[in-house]
Amino acid sequence: MSSSASSNNVEAIFQRLMKLPGIIGAILVDSNGNPVKTSLDASVSMLYAGRMGQLIHMARSMVRDIDSGNDLGYIRLRTQKHEILVAQEGNYMVIVVQCSEVLDEARRSITSRAVAANVSPARH
């Protein structure tokens, strides 16, 4: 894949992330812990990248420690104001920050629509 094609791909993914309900920001972090794409300012992105990197690293080693056949997929860190998703895919880490209230409202409306249509709601 040419580098312009893959950067278009990254761009497309990023645009999709920015449409998530209550989105505050999204950060793509490389294997060195540096934000390579972000919708937040540089210093905030660097702070998120550092802290979330430490957290996901700790959580992953704990999961493997408890069961060597298990592995960590992603983390959702819930705070009063925000919900932060952290996931690692190969060498990259993605961080998505959403407003808790807006996210919950979106989840509630998905659930109630699914219940009304009598189907299982998709996971968020």
Added chain:
Amino acid sequence: MSAEVEEMLKRFSAFKNVQGIIVVDNDGIPIKTTMEYTTTVHYAALMQTLAEKARQVVLDLDAANEFVLIRMRTLKSEIIVAPSDDYFIVVIQDPCD
């Protein structure tokens, strides 16, 4: 406090996708569990460290914010850790999707 804990355990255990529930006090000692001993102690110790780390991370990012819950999706399960004043709770459940 223990009536509240019992009530919570009963409610959560009723969900069929719950694999285990552990209630750990602030000293890292499991006070209630639905799992066997070694696993319980293992989870209690590790999740206490993780919860403390998560709490610190949240404060580092915004001193006015507060850690509420952490949800870890693994291959085999979903692990939820939620702090409270006198204890924290760990729930291990089947992944939803």
